Amino acid sequence: MNSPIRKVLVYIDGTEQSITAAQYALCLAKCADAEVHAIYVVNTRALDDLLKARIFLKEEQIEYARDLEADAERYLNHVRELARKKGIAIETCKTTGSVYQEIVRAVKDGGFDLLVIGELSRIRSRREEFYDETERAMRSVTCSVIIVKDEERVWRMYESL
Amino acid sequence: MALVDLVSVDVVKIPLQANSKPAVIRELVQVLMDAGKITDVDRALKAIHEREALGSTGLELGIAVPHAKTDTVKTLTLAMGVSPQGVDFNSLDGKPSRLFFLMLAPPNLSGPHIQALADIAKLSRSRALCDALAAAKSADEVVRHFHAE
Numbered sequence: 001m002n003s004p005i006r007k008v009l010v011y012i013d014g015t016e017q018s019i020t021a022a023q024y025a026l027c028l029a030k031c032a033d034a035e036v037h038a039i040y041v042v043n044t045r046a047l048d049d050l051l052k053a054r055i056f057l058k059e060e061q062i063e064y065a066r067d068l069e070a071d072a073e074r075y076l077n078h079v080r081e082l083a084r085k086k087g088i089a090i091e092t093c094k095t096t097g098s099v100y101q102e103i104v105r106a107v108k109d110g111g112f113d114l115l116v117i118g119e120l121s122r123i124r125s126r127r128e129e130f131y132d133e134t135e136r137a138m139r140s141v142t143c144s145v146i147i148v149k150d151e152e153r154v155w156r157m158y159e160s161l
Numbered sequence: 162m163a164l165v166d167l168v169s170v171d172v173v174k175i176p177l178q179a180n181s182k183p184a185v186i187r188e189l190v191q192v193l194m195d196a197g198k199i200t201d202v203d204r205a206l207k208a209i210h211e212r213e214a215l216g217s218t219g220l221e222l223g224i225a226v227p228h229a230k231t232d233t234v235k236t237l238t239l240a241m242g243v244s245p246q247g248v249d250f251n252s253l254d255g256k257p258s259r260l261f262f263l264m265l266a267p268p269n270l271s272g273p274h275i276q277a278l279a280d281i282a283k284l285s286r287s288r289a290l291c292d293a294l295a296a297a298k299s300a301d302e303v304v305r306h307f308h309a310e
Contacts (some may be wrong), residue, residue, distance in 0.1 A: 014272040043272060046279035053282035055226050056254060057216050067230075069273035075267070121163045132163055133276070 003031040009112040017118025021148040022079045023158035025116040040072040054090045086161045103137035131140035164280035167239035168307045171196040173300035177242040189240040189263040219252030228264040238265045259295040
């Protein structure tokens with residue numbers, strides 16, 4: 001039987017949970033002999049919302065956009081380094097826009113059969129104001145999704161590769 | 162990290178005692194100090210005031226969102242306060258602010274910082290939620306409004 005996992009996408013957002021997800025995705029890719037890709041979305045949608053809400057000034061929007069671009073480079077570099085240390089090839093990608101839309105689009109356009117994301121908030125507020133973009137992407141993507149938990153165990157798995 | 166993860170009883174103060182903008186900011190930073198979230202009050206205050214000098218973070222609907230990037234925190238950090246009588250925060254609509262979200266973030270956590278502030282922006286569009294939070298009588302009540310599980 002062919003492996004059910006051929007092409008994996010891991011979503012990176014700079015949180016520790018997303019780095020753990022990257023480690024898990026690398027473990028999975030190695031075991032399943034699958035391609036692994038990482039994506040970071042520069043959340044320009046949130047920046048626009050903050051400017052409209054007047055929480056941000058224009059100069060802040062520009063400054064934080066630069067910060068997000070720098071964070072994207074930093075965290076994708078880190079993921080590339082994690083892959084390099086274990087001899088695993090990885091493609092990384094930075095996009096801009098809305099987190100939810102970019103993840104859904106990347107999965108569809110890239111033909112991924114698995115999305116790997118970091119642990120979501122344990123608090124599941126019913127308030128619409130606090131819906132989580134990553135969770136929304138999880139519910140909307142056309143492929144299967146793994147939510148990675150247990151950071152310590154994942155670290156041990158990664159270290160043992 | 163979502164806004165709901167940052168709101169806990171130890172970082173919510175009701176009612177705020179302060180009756181001026183600088184005093185509100187100081188009181189909220191002290192909340193973070195008392196909760197063990199920061200160790201350097203003066204540097205945190207400096208970062209907040211530098212941002213306020215560029216333009217007030219007092220919005221409409223009685224909400225104020227003082228915020229800053231600072232290396233006095235290692236992770237995204239929020240203090241919330243409610244002032245039932247309202248405080249002049251040089252807000253956009255000229256009205257007193259009653260609901261305060263003071264956010265500090267380390268410089269290398271832009272993504273989660275922006276997401277948490279965007280959650281506050283969404284909250285600020287809900288008059289019902291803002292009124293409920295501003296009318297809350299305890300930190301527990303505020304947390305319950307956020308979690309609404």
